[in-house]
Amino acid sequence: MPDAVDLINIDSLLSADEIELRRSVRAFVDTEIKPNIAGWYENAVFPLEIVPEMAKLGLLGMHLKGYGCAGRSAVMYGLAGMELEAGDSGLRTFVSVQGSLAMSAIYKHGSEEQKNEWLPRMAAGEAIGCFGLTEPTAGSDPGAMKTFARRDGSGPDADWVINGSKRWIGLASVAKVALIWAQTDDGVRGFVVPTETQGFTATPIEPKLSMRASIQCDIELSGVRLPADAVLPHAKGLRGPFECLNEARYGIIWGAMGAARDSYLAALEYAKERLQFDKPLAGYQLTQEKLVNMALEINKGTLLALHLGRLKDAGQLSQHQISVGKLNNCREAITICRDARAILGGNGITLDYSPLRHANNLESVRTYEGTDEVHTLILGQHITGIPAFR
Structure with a gap:
């Protein structure tokens, strides 16, 4: 029977490795996601039990190199995302929040200490991350964010203290680490915030008519105190x-x-x-x-x-x-x-x-x-x- 999807032989533009990667992710979706997604969606459940399986497939931070990441190409990452979203957007979003947002922030802008502490655990699915940029009144205009981080002291070793709120933050209630973006006296900076830190609270947003097999949260940051080295050293401004x-x-x-x-x-x-x-x-x-x-x-x-x-x-x-x-x-x-x-x-x-x-x-x-x-x-x-x- 003729291929009802690939009308122009796009597969001829893919390598054998790319086709094999797609096959393995599609098989995972067909066996682990599609038989269960209706129930997860109806009951508004994000299936944490499949995170280790995603990690075994190398899907977490898969386009990053080193630190336990798979180091796959951008095309391979895209093919995997296509197959995951054929299962459900919420489950592709998990891979995106974990790898393209939280892990990428540490990978692109973090110190070696931050990378070594978090990236291997996140690639293995042992630690989930979230990315806190959007706020209740700052969505399309993140430069209007009100969350503020100040130094508690004048020396280079002075702690940071963050106050503010974030909204629509994926995975925040199940994350072990949050990448929080805040205004400072030196412009917008990013911070690596362990979610067990006192003053950090994540509350799932319910009920939802969309992305029900996923988690989005409100975050409150009330006097969250962090050491000086919690800041991402290589990120300044909204870039x-x-x-x-x-x-x-x-x-x-x-x-x-x-x-x-x-x-x-x-x-x-x-x-x-x-x-x-x-x-x-x-x-x-x-x-x-x-x-x-x-x-x-x-x-x-x-x-x-x-x-x-x-x-x-x-x-x-x-x-x-x-x-x-x-x-x-x-x-x-x-x-x-x-x-x-x-x-x-x-x-x-x-x-x-x-x-x-x-x-x-x-x-x-x-x-x-x-x-x-x-x-x-x-x-x-x-x-x-x-x-x-x-």
């Missing part, structure tokens, strides 16, 4: 967290196409079996048009992701190109998932089928790591040379 956000945005470009592909395949299988007026739904022109449009956008989105991945591996990926991928693939993926739900009819609103779950999750994916509006303005500035953020 530090933005470099980590770009890692996460890159993963989304691939992941969104995984959710789209799974929704498309669910709709295709259903349409071939469901009879209406004595004929399979797949035999009607209107249904075929929906399926064709889905397949076209999945092929274009996957080809875009692969091209950007090759640029990233070559060290040539620009910020505006990440915005192209994030904006396009999230926007197309959510349309695909909704159209797939429409083919399923009333049955599509149940958790027996994946498209509406994927569509609901993608409402979050479309919002975090830069909304459609933010990425549109990034691209608008690139095209016109005129910043229109204010």
Whole structure:
């Protein structure tokens, strides 16, 4: 039977190692995630028990080198993200928060002591991390953050004391370490905060209509006292967290196409079996048009992701190109998932089928790591040379 997904032989552009990596992650998703995800989603459970299995596959910080990390390419990281999100966006988000945000912050900006203390444990799944940037009144504009870290004393060994709040922080209630970004007298700085530190409180945000098999939290920082060496030495200003956000945005470009592909395949299988007026739904022109449009956008989105991945591996990926991928693939993926739900009819609103779950999750994916509006303005500035953020 012809391949119903890869219409243009994108696989011919992948190496044998890349295809094998994809196969192993897909097998993990098929056996460990897909049979259980409906229950996890309905009950709003993040399955901590699968974290060690993800670690064994080398998925945690997989694009980082050394410190127990797998050192895989950007394309391999993307392929893994696509397969994970075909299972559920929340579980791909776990890998993103752990590796692209928390681990990347330490890897890119931390001291050797910080790297050696945390990265091996995080790669092994023994310590979960979170990334505290967004605040209740500072989402798309993180420069407006109110969380403040001050020195308690004047010497270089003076402690830091942090006060403030963060919101929509993934994994915070199960994390052992938080990467907290705060204003200081010297601009925005990042801090490595063990979550057992007195004054640190993480509270899951409930109830949610999206990302239910995931954890997002409010964080309160009340007089959190840290030693002088808790600061990330190589991050000053917003460039530090933005470099980590770009890692996460890159993963989304691939992941969104995984959710789209799974929704498309669910709709295709259903349409071939469901009879209406004595004929399979797949035999009607209107249904075929929906399926064709889905397949076209999945092929274009996957080809875009692969091209950007090759640029990233070559060290040539620009910020505006990440915005192209994030904006396009999230926007197309959510349309695909909704159209797939429409083919399923009333049955599509149940958790027996994946498209509406994927569509609901993608409402979050479309919002975090830069909304459609933010990425549109990034691209608008690139095209016109005129910043229109204010």
